[in-house]
Amino acid sequence: MRRSGDVPAVTAPFRFPRFFVTSPAPCPYLPGRQERKVFTELSGPHANELNDALGRIGFRRSQSVAYRPSCVGCTACVSVRVVTNDFEANATQRKLVRRNDDLEITACRPWATDEQFQLLRRYLSQRHPSGGMAGMDEQDYADMVEHSPVNSVIVEYREPTVDGRPGRLVGACLTDRQADGLSMVYSFFDVSPEARPGLGNLIILDHILRARAAGLPYVYLGYWVKGAARMAYKTRYRPLEKLGPQGWTLMDDAELAPPATAHELA
Structure with a gap:
């Protein structure tokens, strides 16, 4: 990449x-x-x-x-965050990075574009049709991206340039650069039937590599709820730390394992 x-x-x-x-x-x-x-x-x-x-x-x-x-x-x-210096991609993650090595990735200033908004609309309609963001219009999206009082970028993921024309936008992430890491505020990507598989995972992997290259020790992934299917993907990036009463601590395999089903408990 x-x-x-x-x-x-x-x-x-x-x-x-x-x-x-x-x-x-x-x-x-x-x-x-x-x-x-x-x-x-x-x-x-x-x-x-x-x-x-x-x-x-x-x-x-x-x-x-x-x-x-x-x-x-x-x-x-x-709250969970990836420890970037200790992260080691597994075989599946390494394959995903290699498969998408042709993507052109650029950190842009936080300025909303119609191309980004149309990608977001398609993403929300497929992944979160009844979510709180489903009714966003162009102005709502511009507010989300541009009304940032902190150090933010939009990281764009595009297919290769052809004949001098920028490739199709297939992913984007609004990202804050904090003193100790990158905070992934919101990411979205192509989820059409012809989309490249694993784009959401790729965006997280890219942020881990970006943070490590910048000397930042963490990538903040937001909140994780054990047993919530929508949150399960966050456990793929380890070591993962959680915030608790004693501060940030490493999560072990037992914590990250999915809850047992009733059949497994019988």
Whole structure:
């Protein structure tokens, strides 16, 4: 694959951000449960530092807001990150990288394009037709990409250039560069019947390699819920750390194994 492309100043807005809590809403991962989030605004000259500090304690960014789950009686959502220096791709992952070695990968400034939006629409319609982002329009997408108060890029994945014309866009990821790693805010890719298989996995592998090359120790993958099928892919990238009451700790194979079925327990 070809690729291109201490303590902050003491100010009240950084040291004492104002936090708010959302109203309860149906949980998108665990049926029958309610989710609630705590959030704060990212703004001003120290937005990057605040985002870095909050990222280390499990917050995620959405536009100019940093948030994390704050659900009553539930701690199922666990922040996870890949340890880039110790990551070793398995045979399947190495094969996937080789198979897509012709893709042209570029880190672009966070500027929304119609080509990106059309790819996102197709992705959402196939993968998340009833999700919270399914109704996004062009302005919503532009807000998601361009309203970033921190150091962000859009990483584009394209088929090879032909006769001087850029190849077709097959994947993209909105990514924040934090002090200690890359945070994958949102990725989307071609899911049509003729799409290259494994593009979502490839995007994560590429980010691990990018972070390692930049000397960044982690790739933040967001939240993981054990037993949630939509989250299972995150366990393929090891070593994986989780954030708990004692800070970040390595997850072992027993934690990462899928839950036993009723038949297996019988």
